[in-house]
Amino acid sequence: MKRFLNAPEAYVPEMLDGLVKAHPEALKFGEDVFSIVRADAPVEGKVALATGGGSGHLPVFLGYVGKGMLDGCAVGDVFNSPSAEQMADVTRRISGGKGVVYIYGNYGGDVMNFDMASEMVDMEDIPVKTVLVKDDVASAPKDEADRRRGVAGMVFAFKVAGAKADEGGSIDDVAAAAEKALAHTGTMGVALSACIIPQVGKPGFSIGEGEMEIGMGIHGEPGMKREALAKADEVAARLAETILADLAPGAGAEFAVMVNGLGATPPEDLYVLYRAVHDLLAQKGYGVHRAYVGEYATSMEMAGASLTLMMLDDELKRLLDAPAQTPFFQQS
Amino acid sequence: MKRFLNAPEAYVPEMLDGLVKAHPEALKFGEDVFSIVRADAPVEGKVALATGGGSGHLPVFLGYVGKGMLDGCAVGDVFNSPSAEQMADVTRRISGGKGVVYIYGNYGGDVMNFDMASEMVDMEDIPVKTVLVKDDVASAPKDEADRRRGVAGMVFAFKVAGAKADEGGSIDDVAAAAEKALAHTGTMGVALSACIIPQVGKPGFSIGEGEMEIGMGIHGEPGMKREALAKADEVAARLAETILADLAPGAGAEFAVMVNGLGATPPEDLYVLYRAVHDLLAQKGYGVHRAYVGEYATSMEMAGASLTLMMLDDELKRLLDAPAQTPFFQQS
Amino acid sequence: MSVTRDDIAAAMVRAAAALRAAKDDLTALDQAAGDGDLGITAGKLADALDAYAGSEADDLGKFLAQAGMALNKAASSTMGTLAATALMRAGQTVKGQSTMTAEQVAEAFRAAAQGVMDRGKAKLGDKTVLDALFPAADALAEAVGAGAPLGAAGQKMLDAARQGRDAVTPLQNKIGRAGWVGERTKGAVDPGCAMVIAAMEGVTGQ
Amino acid sequence: MSVTRDDIAAAMVRAAAALRAAKDDLTALDQAAGDGDLGITAGKLADALDAYAGSEADDLGKFLAQAGMALNKAASSTMGTLAATALMRAGQTVKGQSTMTAEQVAEAFRAAAQGVMDRGKAKLGDKTVLDALFPAADALAEAVGAGAPLGAAGQKMLDAARQGRDAVTPLQNKIGRAGWVGERTKGAVDPGCAMVIAAMEGVTGQ
Numbered sequence A, B: 001m002k003r004f005l006n007a008p009e010a011y012v013p014e015m016l017d018g019l020v021k022a023h024p025e026a027l028k029f030g031e032d033v034f035s036i037v038r039a040d041a042p043v044e045g046k047v048a049l050a051t052g053g054g055s056g057h058l059p060v061f062l063g064y065v066g067k068g069m070l071d072g073c074a075v076g077d078v079f080n081s082p083s084a085e086q087m088a089d090v091t092r093r094i095s096g097g098k099g100v101v102y103i104y105g106n107y108g109g110d111v112m113n114f115d116m117a118s119e120m121v122d123m124e125d126i127p128v129k130t131v132l133v134k135d136d137v138a139s140a141p142k143d144e145a146d147r148r149r150g151v152a153g154m155v156f157a158f159k160v161a162g163a164k165a166d167e168g169g170s171i172d173d174v175a176a177a178a179e180k181a182l183a184h185t186g187t188m189g190v191a192l193s194a195c196i197i198p199q200v201g202k203p204g205f206s207i208g209e210g211e212m213e214i215g216m217g218i219h220g221e222p223g224m225k226r227e228a229l230a231k232a233d234e235v236a237a238r239l240a241e242t243i244l245a246d247l248a249p250g251a252g253a254e255f256a257v258m259v260n261g262l263g264a265t266p267p268e269d270l271y272v273l274y275r276a277v278h279d280l281l282a283q284k285g286y287g288v289h290r291a292y293v294g295e296y297a298t299s300m301e302m303a304g305a306s307l308t309l310m311m312l313d314d315e316l317k318r319l320l321d322a323p324a325q326t327p328f329f330q331q332s
Numbered sequence C, D: 001m002s003v004t005r006d007d008i009a010a011a012m013v014r015a016a017a018a019l020r021a022a023k024d025d026l027t028a029l030d031q032a033a034g035d036g037d038l039g040i041t042a043g044k045l046a047d048a049l050d051a052y053a054g055s056e057a058d059d060l061g062k063f064l065a066q067a068g069m070a071l072n073k074a075a076s077s078t079m080g081t082l083a084a085t086a087l088m089r090a091g092q093t094v095k096g097q098s099t100m101t102a103e104q105v106a107e108a109f110r111a112a113a114q115g116v117m118d119r120g121k122a123k124l125g126d127k128t129v130l131d132a133l134f135p136a137a138d139a140l141a142e143a144v145g146a147g148a149p150l151g152a153a154g155q156k157m158l159d160a161a162r163q164g165r166d167a168v169t170p171l172q173n174k175i176g177r178a179g180w181v182g183e184r185t186k187g188a189v190d191p192g193c194a195m196v197i198a199a200m201e202g203v204t205g206q
């Protein structure tokens, strides 16, 4: 394992300790290191946003806690849901009197625990609304979209919903903004190598030299097809065409584009992919309103990338363009 | 090669095309794609800052072109200096009447070409001052510091000098600010795996499973020692102690700390390293003024990390804290 | 013959040992059909059970429910959460009691299975832990109803769980991470079934 | 016997072919003692020389100097930049001329070597291209001075370059990327020496 670790069991708490030590102006711990909220939480009079999920995907989830995006995050062990108790703790600490919106990926463990958490805080009169992220178009066909996984598209949901909350939106407005963003968002990934859960110590699968897996999830969930590694332009076209078929944009549609690296893929390669996506959209008469190229939702040392497209209208543009300041995402 | 590429020869121009397409509000091309300047260049009445060097290190060098940091960058092929002609082109396009400061890493090809470029523009009455970055404490002993390589510490030099230029400093002031930052900065890296130059197609060296190379450079230049991969805390201590011995800080010194990932190393692991550095500095009675954890100077898919420490005084703090907006570096 | 707090605590310790012993097998099963963390989850559940078994509680209901909360905190992946839910639901059936009869053990088990179904919203035949739990709950209730002592009834329960597991092995997982693996799960043992059976083996000593 | 533009152009094409043939060897040498890009540089120089050889220029001085600028644009790593510098300096010695004598070839070569030294600021014995270039320049001047025809003088030049290369092979590189490799470079052929010798072999046809 080509990694910097101490005891594998200590990996997540040490990482969290380091993160809060590096960003004390932005983040603070809740009940324990697994519950992290904005340094200025609770923000009174604002709908609060919480997320949560397993570790191993930085900046997802924790990295988006900050002004203009999320108020708090419950953090689990690598690829493991946090507990309901931790989620409830985050919820209590960020609640500013206008309710809390949960936005998180559609994974069984997370769903069960967030459901338990919302039952707990419901008894304490904190209203909660839940928005499940299911943007991975490769994870199930469109008519079974409820089975889809949540991947990098959640970052757009965090951004849009966070801006709506900053604008003074109600809990329903904020949840609706997140739902709207997600209804217009699709993501698809391609993996070139596996990653290692420190406590397991060896990869759960392998991808041969010269192979790629199209549609793989960010925990190594199997994709649509294992095939020969294609040229960057072809890979970009495969991802873009599949997402576009799913979103079915109208003529002249404008997009936010995210080319996300899974971990080991160099930023240079991501720009080679972005170029192909940009040119393909332009050829089809579509526009790019904003491009995000970099690591937004990772799988530790996995090599690979994902493409996310969000179709924009004026409201989504405004919410996407609003400022945000988090340890991993700054926009002004 | 687990990478997204088209023709290897097209790698750098395609990457640059993608980068400018993704960030049209920030960047524009000069004479060709290898010469890139701020979209609003030249900024009249400000000392301009230029850098340059081989590709394969994003965000270094190009990613720091923008408000508060650099005005332009000459870009070479992977691990190759750009040409003198490209550097001269960048220089002409960013010159705002107060002169141009070159800040770049101490590598033979770059030095020769920047020297040629400054001879060229000197004939056109553009005054140039050169600041060489030599922050890698592992690359030569302190009494041969002129032989040292320039690595991630250059980012602090860009930041400090860029802020000085924004404050209205003269060409001498800006160069002096960069020199001052660098005189107080040391970096040391550790690599866990190699990287591949696309046109070569295979790694130039290899690091065995369970091994690390302490002190390796960002092009795979050999380090001080090949040894068994140690625990994260030990690695962090090795890097920090070596740099501290070189910088010889006074009691209660305050630092800017950068834990930089070389490419394949997960952000989580970088925070595990940061935590160890933070605690070690605290134990010695030193303070952390600002922490930067992430990918700042990479080597494509190389696994590994570097630590940079900059000892701060009030002026350096002010210049470091000033706002900056570039495609890869935002601070407000 | 009635079951006391100490009996339950001893069963927890036996389950913990069995879970710990099954770690590597569970990791391998979950690597094939999921994300490979089930061995870690089993280890965490084992540690949490061992740590909890010595706790005091006013009555059996609280003893079980608090055990569930401890498990959820320690291991909150899908199986950890379902295990926690199971214990919390079981606890609800014996609130205020300091012992429970064999019939009440069977009832608590059924409530636990139902809790897992409510929480996870899976159906029988989706190839999850439910396909081991429900047949086991039925068999236990039937045997106890027919007057069998708990030891013999436990054997029936375990047999039924194993049969349930084997019955769904040829099928495709329909839910959870394994649901995304699709076709390739046909013929593979469901990792969650394997985990509850390991725990039952520990409890029954068989 | 005088050297014309066409002679120089033909020599460039021969050098290009030799550099291209040496690519893989140069990559391997530079992987051991540097960053492994010298084969790429050699390939780029070869392409640039081929592309330039057909160009027109007013005189030999411009023909050589402009070749240098073309090389710098095409390949600006250390060796590319030094090769470009060499041609520019050589060009300065024959400004305005349309042919050059054997003596002038030797002078131009020495100026080129001195240009490389000025640009790179290395010393003899640092184990760089200088350690092949200076002995070669001396041998060429001596042979031409003694009245040898260019072909025979070229053979002496090449022999001297090879001897220069071999003489520094046991030493440690002191400058450039290889300088950081330190001890491990002892006994390894300097990649830059290998490249200029390949080019000279192409030019002399030996």
Ligand SMILES: Nc1ncnc2c1ncn2[C@@H]1O[C@H](COP(=O)(O)OP(=O)(O)O)[C@@H](O)[C@H]1O
Pocket (backbone or CB within 6 Å): A081, A108, A109, C030, C034, C035, C036, C037, C038, C041, C077, C078, C079, C080, C082, C116, C120, C121, C122, C127, C128, C129, C130, C175, C176, C177, C178, C190, C191, C192, C193
């Ligand atoms: N909705 C569900 N209801 C009941 N059991 C489920 C459900 N989803 C998954 N499972 C069970 O959980 C097992 C996987 O557990 P675990 O590895 O903890 O999941 P994950 O890693 O996806 O959180 C599966 O083998 C299956 O038996």
Ligand SMILES: Nc1ncnc2c1ncn2[C@@H]1O[C@H](COP(=O)(O)OP(=O)(O)O)[C@@H](O)[C@H]1O
Pocket (backbone or CB within 6 Å): B081, B108, B109, D030, D034, D035, D036, D037, D038, D041, D077, D078, D079, D080, D082, D116, D120, D121, D122, D127, D128, D129, D130, D175, D176, D177, D178, D190, D191, D192, D193
């Ligand atoms: N300062 C210098 N002066 C002369 N020759 C040098 C100098 N530095 C390096 N060289 C030569 O350059 C060769 C390496 O060339 P190249 O691979 O292009 O360098 P890099 O990749 O470091 O830019 C060395 O083998 C050496 O002969």
Ligand SMILES: [Mg+2]
Pocket (backbone or CB within 6 Å): A079, A080, A081, C035, C037, C077, C078
């Ligand atoms: Mg899991």
Ligand SMILES: [Mg+2]
Pocket (backbone or CB within 6 Å): B079, B080, B081, D035, D037, D077, D078
């Ligand atoms: Mg090089």
Ligand SMILES: [Mg+2]
Pocket (backbone or CB within 6 Å): C030, C034, C035, C036, C037, C038, C077, C177
């Ligand atoms: Mg699992």
Ligand SMILES: [Mg+2]
Pocket (backbone or CB within 6 Å): D030, D034, D035, D036, D037, D038, D077, D177
């Ligand atoms: Mg080289």
